[in-house]
Amino acid sequence: MLIHDLLAILPEIFLCCATILLLMYGAFFSTSERYGYPPLASNIGWLGLLTVLITLLLTVSHPFPNFAVCCFHGSLIFDHFTLxxxxxxxxxxxxxxxxxxxYFKQETxxxxxxxxxxxxxxxxxxxxxxxxxxxxMYLAIEFQSLCFYVLAASKRNSEFSTEAGLKYFILGAFSSGILLLGCSLIYxxxxxxxxxxxxxITLLDIPEKGIFLAILLIAVGFLFKITAVPFHMWAPDVYEGSPTFVMxxxxxxxxxxxxxxxxRLFVSSIYDPTWQQIFFVCSLASMLFATLAAMSQKKIKRFLAYSSIGHVGYLLIGFSCGTVEGIQSLLIALVIYIGMSINLFAVLLSLRQSLKYIADLGALAKTNPVLALTLSMTMFSMAGIPPLAGFCSKFYLFFAALGCGAVLLALVGVLTSVISCFYxxxxxxxxxxxxxKRWVVYSPMDQAKAILLGITFFFVLFFFLYPSPLFLITHQAALCLCI
Known part of the structure; x- marks a missing residue:
């Protein structure tokens, strides 16, 4: 039984052990007078990338690919949704x-x-x-949060980064306390x-007000973590103060x-239409508020923070449906959002010289026309202009909302999509x-970012031609929660 459990979490075990070895390598050699205190950020970056790729290979070649497996007395589960x-x-x-x-090399x-x-x-x-x-669930969330607090405050010589880390820590600890209180009430x-x-468990035997309060507290904790309105207040400051790659x-x-x-928790375990109204309201609020707030932003990082909040509102449309179609549309939109975000941040990291305001991108089409075209297509996709990938993701979300009777969500989603075209x-x-105001000559892009930009640009531009593989994968994953 123990071997069975260890095989199930083999990718996590490898990733954790490899990370500890990399930490020991960095701690010993970077402080070694014999080797002249070498800078190891780039070395460990490549080794870390190799570690993630090997972990990805172990995950894809999972020993239990065809059925759901619970291990460690039901604490973890491995199925197609997990995969x-x-x-x-x-x-x-x-x-x-x-x-x-x-970025590590250029910033030394x-x-x-x-x-x-x-x-x-x-x-x-x-x-x-x-x-x-x-x-x-709670231990994993806290483990992640502790790492994020340090990453947000990683620029030690920047007061903005320190402020971002402190705000994230205080508000994150508050939300974790709310989440833990909800879990305690559930128990x-x-x-x-x-x-x-x-x-x-039949919920009719449980005090209705008490269980509703517990679910409400857990939902608040989660909504804070994904920056949904009205629990978004930390995101613009933390995003602006953090280094670009951390953002x-x-x-x-x-x-x-x-x-x-x-x-996994709200749809597969404790789904109830009454509790789903919480996510319905947050989806509406996120779409409306983020759309209006983004219109007045002049700084790129704060703009992207509100753009991210708006996309969370769209994702919560699929969550609010609670159907197989809703979950599938959420997963499709999530994959497309990640593709667009990788493309966008690859552009920003390659144009990082004095790039703080949106106006700093002036005349990019003359200095770097290929990069300007790539960024333009990504922005069109985020706005939901057909036939780009962003339009497909919003179309599936709105279609799922109409299918489950959430007409208001679909109407607000269409309205905010039209308004978002402006910014x-x-x-x-x-x-x-x-x-x-001043011309900037950008250095040539490195090969790694060029490859990422090429792949994601192709994905954003031509996703509509052959979406079937993603449809099949997301449908199989959604069925794991609804059956």
């Missing part, structure tokens, strides 16, 4: 590390701990995706913390892990039709 989301988290994290390697980062913290948080995300128990009312046992990591990988865990296309206007 898809784990693969997505590992692939997106590998892309973030790959496009950060040149001598701190190898960045990659170590990213790998440790990645390990916690894998455990969070496969969590099948409230205790395992007090039901006597169990296992998701499967919670699904079997890219925050925007991509954690959303997959937390949304996967939310789906997304503003990027195109600045790049093609405005002259900057």
């Amino acid at each position: 898809m989301n784990s693969t997505l988290v590992l692939a997106s994290s590998a892309c973030v590390i790959l496009m950060s390697l040149e 980062f001598n701190s190898f701990e960045f990659v170590i913290l990213m790998l440790l948080s990645l390990c916690s995300m894998l455990l969070m995706i496969s969590a099948y128990d409230l205790i395992a 007090g009312f039901t006597g169990t913390t296992n998701f499967e046992d919670l699904a079997k 890219a990591f925050f925007s991509i990988a954690p959303k997959v892990a937390i949304l996967a865990n939310m789906l 997304y296309i503003r990027f195109v206007k600045v790049m093609y039709f405005e002259t900057p």
